[in-house]
Amino acid sequence: MAVLNEEQVMLRDAARDWTQEKSPVTALRKLRDTKSATGFDAAAWTDMAQMGWAGVIIPEAHGGADFGYRSLGLVLEETGRTLTASPLVSTALTAATALMLGGSEAQQAAWLPKIASGEMVATLAVDETAHHHPSTIALTATKSGSGYVLNGTKSFVLDGGSADLLIVVARTSGAKSDEAGITLFLVDGSAKGLTRQNLTMVDSRAVANLTLSHVEVTADSVLGPVDGGFAILEQTLDRARAGLAAEMIGTATQAFEITLDYLKTRTQFGQGIGTFQALQHRAAKLYTDLELARSCVQAALDAIDEKSNDIRALASLAKAKAGDVLHLASNEMVQMHGGIGMTDAHDAGLYMKRARVAEATFGGSSYHRDRYAKLGGF
Amino acid sequence: MAVLNEEQVMLRDAARDWTQEKSPVTALRKLRDTKSATGFDAAAWTDMAQMGWAGVIIPEAHGGADFGYRSLGLVLEETGRTLTASPLVSTALTAATALMLGGSEAQQAAWLPKIASGEMVATLAVDETAHHHPSTIALTATKSGSGYVLNGTKSFVLDGGSADLLIVVARTSGAKSDEAGITLFLVDGSAKGLTRQNLTMVDSRAVANLTLSHVEVTADSVLGPVDGGFAILEQTLDRARAGLAAEMIGTATQAFEITLDYLKTRTQFGQGIGTFQALQHRAAKLYTDLELARSCVQAALDAIDEKSNDIRALASLAKAKAGDVLHLASNEMVQMHGGIGMTDAHDAGLYMKRARVAEATFGGSSYHRDRYAKLGGF
């Protein structure tokens, strides 16, 4: 497993400094309490883009740094620590990946520089129900002249309310759950027939439901092969899963560290509560799970950068293990803080709320256990 | 939920006194080390029968006490505590139940008194593989003259090597996994064409694999309706599961009490190990699970005695919860005893070995969770 090089250490340190100073948890509280429409702070996003974070994985030719997914994971881990809301996952990770994997020269040249510069928000619109099932696509794209007409709905699209560019997964042939017959389309956020409903989620991040009603797109809006988009979709999702898992490890680590600090300072019955052995063992087990999950996330990101042939299994592994440990860490954070952890004034609730949304995004542990078994041939 | 009546308290106390004095764990060791062919002590079984335990559920008209399943459960719990090996489960519980539920007047009159008196060992031969699947029956019974000819195998039949009477589950019609087309047959242990292979199991109890090769039986050997035996089989199995669960609660309770006693007496680092909070919490959780499982077992036995309509769900509940808690209790018994628990000289290993065999018998927790869900309509 690769250890960090000097550039990566600098990137991580910069991300840690910036998030802890400029984007602590209070920043998320502010977005929440002011009911921000976009769900992120535009100025902060500009800052982040200027530091190059929007283009970490994008080739230099398109204005990025070409540092790879492990590097982007370092940034995501730090933003995960402070629950920083930004289009990093939707735009810099997922949409950029889809364009890099499936985009034509022209498409890449048109969009990747705008993503790298932070001037554009882009997102992948895949799910159509409350659960992740990327091959279950009912939204139709019907040939119409030289272009297509799109009809259907998309659910819980990250930054779907503010995205300038939507990468819409549509069915061009086949039955509802077939992997064949899926095609990806680039749809402008201002397209006629597109309506978006912003949702208010427990984690205060921006997601939206989309309705596409007779949305017309041109032939050059197709991303990747017609009817054969599932391969690109799955490769994109696996990179998104590994990246999101890195963010989740950051969130879990910070939740654990805050809790550990509380165990060291809070006293009861004349004792620091961290001296109680039952809590010590729970903390030690949680630490064990964190270390195990961290290895999975790093391995998945490394595999992507190294173009290994086990990316699919490792991405599912990373997402499931990061989800499980974040679930546990956020529950233990509330419980070990006692009553104060139940108050809105404390951050524990914010970590738990973010945990559950991140767990559900791009497939939960149950989904990925099943997928891991399928990939393993059982 | 019914509390014990006076007769039941007397029965339980008598069972406790006898098992602790006459049949402690050393009795099982002796059977094991002398490689007993029958897997139980004939003299002890005579004792047990004389105390009326072989006929607890059998009607008075057939020489039993007609005390019901809850009462038999009390005896089984006590024999479970000391790992007493006897034909209680095979004969007094399972075979007696099958005869009571499906037997004709003549069949009941012929066999039940012999079971109640302890002079005969009888058993149900149902499974054909290493996993419990009571509708998956390949052993065939083919009409031949006025009788039938049986061909096939049975696996892991309790007391199958020594049983005088075998209740064999056979297929008379339908496909291999159909519930319809199953018929039960009474087969004499000395029948021509029957061969038995005694197996040496980790728990030192007697089970056998049977091969039936052209075994001829008469028409009056059919127990219950031809092709319609599955209902009797399932009702029999549910009573067997609830009774075995009672035995398992006894085993788990004794394992827990032995462990608790060790926690109170063993010292390390100048402290009783039972003062370590992490072990205290594990003990308290195990106690919680034990109490919860105990309620399920009592409810299942009561439901059988009261002929409730939820016997199936409660029997699956009892078997699964008793299995789960026995699994945990036996593992904790070894772990909390440390090195000494790993030695053959200590009883912990015997409890763990018995635990796993009992868990697997008549369906494990996984089987019963699935069944509970099916019964619940999901």
Place this chain on the structure above:
Amino acid sequence: MAELDDFRAETRAWLEANCPQSMRTPMPGEETPWAGRKGTFKNPDSKLWLDRMAAKGWTAPTWPKAYGGGGLSRGEAKVLEQEMARIKARPPLFSFGLWMLGPVLLEYATEEQKLTHLPKIVTGEIRWCQGYSEPGAGSDLASLQTRAEDKGDHYLVNGQKVWTSYADQADWIFCLVRTDTTVKHEGISFLLFDMTTPGVEPRPIKLISGESPFCETFFTDVKVPKAQLVGKLNGGWEIAKRLLQYERQNISSSGFGGAAGLELERVALSHVGEVDGKIADADLRARIAGHKMDAKAFALTVRRVEAESKAGGTISPATSIIKYAAAKLNQDKYELLVESMGHQGLGWEGEGFTKRELIETRGWLRSKGNSIEGGTSEINLNVVAKRVLGLLDHQ
């Protein structure tokens, strides 16, 4: 038994005549009859029902008639309970006075205190809150610091309580105060006072679920007449513990309510989808089945504990596990419910979610308090280990 039969017939007739039809329907949360001076009744039938029941003393069926209670025997109270259940009658009154304070007043208060306070609990005129927890104390309740100084004819109370349920809605408080700072348990007293006394200030605490069922409550030079001390000076700890027993019994018998009427497996079938009548996600299905079995085991255990306690006249040892098991069960249920609903179970408010979904999500967040309030699960396990299993303290 003949008298009970007569009583049953009378009771049935009276309920039939006096329980309004709308009080025989499931109670929405917003119609909970907390009463008190600030109490409002969204449904006027709630008030009617309360008044009729209170007039017979049947809000507190077994309390003596002298204090406004029903004066019923245990057998009669059971019959009343059964007859109310028969017509699905709602409880006429929700009250910490009924559940917690009343029983200890009956045991420890002076005759005058009983006559003053019990009748107003029965009628719902006064709503009580509980001044126990403090910010620095947590599970170590007896380390409380709120002072009550002897000023001759009154005590002067200064300090702060926290987790005071509905303090902003309550009329009076029963409050643990420190009257001796040189000892721990033996320096605690049990005081009653009016929440409108100058210097009492409750501030609602917003929870992660968005609700504010608890307050921080500040006391600044609050004057409490000495007659409002219950039991002996510095003898409050015994009363405090007894009251906690009643509180836990109450939690035990009611459990934590759980998801508002939704059957977990139905939610999963509808939100996750089904294959051959089974929940499509086999892993989730197995975990839901496991949970349903846990829930059944819990319900059976509550029944067993009741039966054993009734038969034995003593409390079943299994009682001690109920609070811990109930908290875990309710939390497990909500986690599975939220997982089953997917993203649809993670909405906070607004469009895109059904009212039911939003209620369940808030319920999930609220359930995290189950293992903290009324004794943390860690404390519960300590108690089981020590009192039931006989394990000793670490030296």
Place this chain on the structure above:
Amino acid sequence: MAELDDFRAETRAWLEANCPQSMRTPMPGEETPWAGRKGTFKNPDSKLWLDRMAAKGWTAPTWPKAYGGGGLSRGEAKVLEQEMARIKARPPLFSFGLWMLGPVLLEYATEEQKLTHLPKIVTGEIRWCQGYSEPGAGSDLASLQTRAEDKGDHYLVNGQKVWTSYADQADWIFCLVRTDTTVKHEGISFLLFDMTTPGVEPRPIKLISGESPFCETFFTDVKVPKAQLVGKLNGGWEIAKRLLQYERQNISSSGFGGAAGLELERVALSHVGEVDGKIADADLRARIAGHKMDAKAFALTVRRVEAESKAGGTISPATSIIKYAAAKLNQDKYELLVESMGHQGLGWEGEGFTKRELIETRGWLRSKGNSIEGGTSEINLNVVAKRVLGLLDHQ
């Protein structure tokens, strides 16, 4: 790097010429080359391979040549390891002397002691056992009671050890003894002696798995020459702890082996049956998938720890979790394996079971010791809580 390339070429050629073909196959348990005076070699190639490797000092590649070692640099040793792995060569020698005693002798022993003992470890002439645990001590190793009294030119050892691995097969023992009864850790010394010394009596302990890899070892007036004390009198605890580090490193890097080559999911598919290529029991399938993922996470963590330790020159903090995680993983695997095999996985011996099934069942029983031997999981968690997380002892 050029020298390493040369070394690699030479090594490869030497191994090609000297490693017998049968030593390039998976090693059955009964061919484990423990050597020693009592050692037998079921496969004569094992002896040949050991002698050839020992002649080059390559059983202990980095030990100095003066003591019989290979005198290789770390880089050269790595190359040797890689080249052996390339041809799947078996380890030539299994030895507590190599893994545990040797490293501490190199650090703490006198020159004379090194010259006496190390070469015989390298050749496998002397097989060592470890006299650490005592019946009354358990995890509290330092409370050991085996006495060594100063009798002028020798120590007189009396007492009892337990869990002495293969004491009945060993030639010499390294043994912790109490040389001062007035203090705890500061009264322990580290002695070496011959197992044939009068008064030494090892008695095999039969385990629940039926095997006897451990002994109780009794010492009755055993005379040990003073020259066989390693380090200072009463200075044995430091050596003892250092040796435990080597022991744990050894367990960590090897894990617990796990089920003998069987893929859990294949066993489940064959024993439970399959539907559409999936294990027929969906619940079991999900748990097996979860376990496979845990196993992968563990393997990736071992790799990460190695990479981080190599890069940082210090030990990764994740090292501390390895023993605990390895034990749990191996136990989980065996439980799933036994569950997957059903009754077929619960045979003890005799007909009706395949040899493979019986081996796995014994392995399941044996695995229960993983969380006890070499530091219990409870002790592991204490250590993580205190040393890694910085939590304090209870007062």
